[in-house]
Amino acid sequence: MNTFDNVVYTVGDLAAAKRIHTTLLGTEPHTDSPYYVGYHVDGVEIGLAPASPDASKQPVAHIRVADLDATLADVQKAGATLLDAPRDVGGGTLVATIGDPDGTVLGLIQRG
Structure with missing residues (x-):
């Protein structure tokens, strides 16, 4: 059976999104790089990724x-x-x- 793995939000300003998510989630990211910022929250991976100019900013839920x-x-x-x-x-x-x-x-x- 396939399972829910994570949700990744594509953002225009990674630093600003990181500040907001860190405050909102009440935890520091486990991964903090220029291409991905990731948080573990109650067994769920929440990620932030910088948007390329042609990318949709729609969140993407990943199925494992x-x-x-x-x-x-x-x-x-x-x-x-x-x-x-x-x-x-x-x-x-x-x-x-x-x-x-x-x-x-x-x-x-x-x-x-």
Whole structure:
């Protein structure tokens, strides 16, 4: 069974978003880098990532899967569109994004 893994907010000003999230969540980030700021809150990963100029600022919830390639094949057969091809984000962890027919963006993550 696949499970919820995290939600990542794409932000225009990472430093400002970090100040707000740190205050709101009442905890310091466990990861604080120029490309990702991450918090563990009650077993949930909440992340902030800087937006590229053409990126949507819509939050993306990631579902953890055991086999990213197989899951992508299955969801595409079911009608999803591949938005971002799988990429390694460190430590062998792979992520990809898909869209449904209504434009909802969903993230997939295979932990390394």
